[in-house]
Amino acid sequence: MPDRSEEGARLAFEMTLDSTPAEVRRAVDRAQRALGRFGWCEEPRRAAELVLAEALNNIVEHAYGESPEGRIHVALTATAVQADLVVCDCGGAMPDGRLPPGEPVDLEMGLHDLPEGGFGWYLIRRLADRLVYRRCGGHNRLEIRIRNAVARGSADDPA
Amino acid sequence: MQLTITEAGDPQIIRVEDGRIDSAVAIQFKDAVREAVSASATRVVLDLGHVEFIDSSGLGAIVAAMKGLSQGQRLDLAALRPMVDKVFRMTRMDTIFVIHDTVEAAQGGSGN
Numbered sequence: 001m002p003d004r005s006e007e008g009a010r011l012a013f014e015m016t017l018d019s020t021p022a023e024v025r026r027a028v029d030r031a032q033r034a035l036g037r038f039g040w041c042e043e044p045r046r047a048a049e050l051v052l053a054e055a056l057n058n059i060v061e062h063a064y065g066e067s068p069e070g071r072i073h074v075a076l077t078a079t080a081v082q083a084d085l086v087v088c089d090c091g092g093a094m095p096d097g098r099l100p101p102g103e104p105v106d107l108e109m110g111l112h113d114l115p116e117g118g119f120g121w122y123l124i125r126r127l128a129d130r131l132v133y134r135r136c137g138g139h140n141r142l143e144i145r146i147r148n149a150v151a152r153g154s155a156d157d158p159a
Numbered sequence: 160m161q162l163t164i165t166e167a168g169d170p171q172i173i174r175v176e177d178g179r180i181d182s183a184v185a186i187q188f189k190d191a192v193r194e195a196v197s198a199s200a201t202r203v204v205l206d207l208g209h210v211e212f213i214d215s216s217g218l219g220a221i222v223a224a225m226k227g228l229s230q231g232q233r234l235d236l237a238a239l240r241p242m243v244d245k246v247f248r249m250t251r252m253d254t255i256f257v258i259h260d261t262v263e264a265a266q267g268g269s270g271n
Contacts, residue, residue, distance in 0.1 A: 021183035046212060046242040053214045057182045107251055112226055116219035119250050123215060126249055 012038060012078040017056075019063075019070030019091070024056040031076050031085075035148075039080045044148045048083050051127045051146055054120040055087055063091025063140060081151045082129075085144040093135045099142075102126075160187040162195050165262075170235070171200035172262060175210050180217030188217070192224035201232060204265040208238035213246050225256070233257075237265040 013034035017023040032049035040048070056072060064070035073088045094100070102121030107114065124131070130145035166172035173195050180188050196203050205221070225234040237259040239247065247253045259265035 021181070025179065025181060025183045043241060043245075047245075049212065050214060050242070050246070053181060053212075057214065057216060060182070105250060107255060111255070114222050114226070114255065116223045116226075117215060119215035119218055123246070123249060 007079070009077045009079050009082075009084070011075065012083070013076040014074065016071055016073045018068055019060045019072055019089070020068045021057070021060060023072075024053060024060060027056060027072075027074055028053045031074070034076060035078060035083060038078045038083075039151065040078075040083075040148050041150055044146075044150050047127045047149075048085075048146045051124050051144060052085055052087075054124050055085075055142060055144060058120055059087070059089045059091060059140070063089050063093075065092070081148050083146045083148070085142075085146070087140075087142045087144070089140050090138055091140060093140060094133060097135055099131060099133045160184050160191045162191050164195060164197075165206065166266070167197065169200045170202035170204045170266060171197045172204045172206055172237075172266070174206040174208070178209060179212045180210055180220060181212060181214045182216035185216040185220040189220040189223045189227070193227040196228060196232070198229065202235060203228065203232060204235045204237050204259070204262065206237050206262050206265075207243055208240070208262070210243055211240055213243045215250075218246060218250060218252060222252075222255075235259060235265055237262045 013031050015027050015030060017027050028049045031052050032045045035045045035048055059072055070089060070091050075086045077084045100121040102125035104122055105115050105118050127146065128144050129147045132143040134141045161176040163174045163176055165174045177184065228234055235257045238261055239258060
């Protein structure tokens with residue numbers, strides 16, 4: 001069966017933001033509301049919001065090292081069944097030039113040694129369907145595809 | 160970050176009034192919970208019924224708030240909305256915290 005998932009994809013939202021948590025919050029809220037206009041219901045919309053939030057938080061904290069001077073560009077193209085995010089920044093490269101593995105965080109320890117972070121890439125990898133990272137010319141480019149699990153169920157139904 | 164102590168006894172119930180616990184408020188959240196916790200409560204329940212979104216920073220802040228409790232105190236969670244519940248399950252943090260379906264259930268007993 002041909003992949004028609006990209007048919008009719010339109011730009012849902014585009015924004016250039018400063019590398020601050022407040023701007024990240026504004027961007028992810030706009031992205032999830034944009035998906036609502038493509039018929040995405042609450043649960044997959046929030047999942048997409050989380051993936052984008054984790055990707056942007058990572059850029060703010062690591063690529064730009066918490067400096068608010070950085071700029072990040074986000075573009076979201078969507079259909080009712082899938083969302084494609086392209087996130088670009090001019091911060092530092094990913095360690096070893098590749099995406100973190102996103103292993104599950106080990107919780108087998110005393111309560112007072114529990115980790116207070118490190119869940120971000122694990123969540124991204126659990127929720128995204130496709131991730132492509134490229135470093136070129138001092139830029140980071142991350143492509144994230146997220147399927148609308150709810151819509152896909154009905155779209156795949158031959159009836 | 161606004162918190163309301165809706166029940167001052169034991170368990171003490173603290174309601175999170177903000178709709179988001181994310182990286183923009185994670186540190187304030189952790190500090191606000193630590194400040195709100197009553198020294199005399201053996202069990203503290205965070206009512207997350209108003210929280211629509213949590214990210215990994217928010218999750219870390221809840222862990223940090225739990226670590227800030229005194230010995231003999233326990234932090235439970237209640238009334239998780241679907242998105243928040245999903246994040247706890249995916250990260251297996253649901254195995255660390257006692258999670259109650261409702262605040263009433265949290266008041267009723269010490270178990271799930």
